[in-house]
Amino acid sequence: xxxxxxxxxxxxxxLRLQAxxxxxxxxxxxxxxxxxxxxxxxxxxxxxxxxxxxSASWRMMIIASRPSERYPYAPEMEPVLMSNPSFESxxxxxxxxxxxxxxxxxxxxxxPRFTRIIVNYTSTAGESISQELEGFVARxxxxxxxxxxxLVYLDRVESNRDIISEGEFVKLMGSSVGT
Ligand code: NI
Numbered sequence: 001x002x003x004x005x006x007x008x009x010x011x012x013x014x015l016r017l018q019a020x021x022x023x024x025x026x027x028x029x030x031x032x033x034x035x036x037x038x039x040x041x042x043x044x045x046x047x048x049x050x051x052x053x054x055s056a057s058w059r060m061m062i063i064a065s066r067p068s069e070r071y072p073y074a075p076e077m078e079p080v081l082m083s084n085p086s087f088e089s090x091x092x093x094x095x096x097x098x099x100x101x102x103x104x105x106x107x108x109x110x111x112p113r114f115t116r117i118i119v120n121y122t123s124t125a126g127e128s129i130s131q132e133l134e135g136f137v138a139r140x141x142x143x144x145x146x147x148x149x150x151l152v153y154l155d156r157v158e159s160n161r162d163i164i165s166e167g168e169f170v171k172l173m174g175s176s177v178g179t
Contacts, residue, residue: 009104018148025083034081036056037056038062050147089116091116093116109164111139
């Protein structure tokens with residue numbers, strides 16, 4: 001049975017490791033991690049989760065964009081597990097927008113990311129998938145991908161002034177409604 005695992009918090013070693021390639025996605029060990037990732041993410045209001053966030057240092061991540069109080073503008077999509085992902089940008093356009101992270105509660109920051117990317121990954125069924133992502137979903141992909149390389153979004157901010165508290169973020173989002 002899959003279970004909700006503790007989400008590693010900033011400072012935990014697992015978040016700073018280079019995660020390992022998945023060799024056999026059908027192995028019992030990997031299947032257990034995948035089950036726990038889905039169960040753990042479903043227990044949060046996050047839009048993505050990387051395996052290192054449950055202290056499983058494998059190159060796997062879930063993208064699960066859905067509108068919520070945290071991300072009211074997020075498009076709705078079925079959660080997708082991606083193993084051994086890679087990506088390249090389509091053009092060089094980057095956009096700064098707000099991000100948060102289940103491993104770094106209480107704050108938000110503006111992070112520059114490529115707006116359009118082509119991603120490649122292996123699905124849970126073991127198929128090689130290639131697709132283009134843009135906007136918010138492309139942002140979530142790049143955020144989760146960083147976790148596989150031991151990076152967090154704070155490593156990407158251009159200025160400490162782009163980091164704010166969750167409380168101030170909520171005020172900011174509230175004040176922008178209807179304008
Ligand atoms: Ni994160």
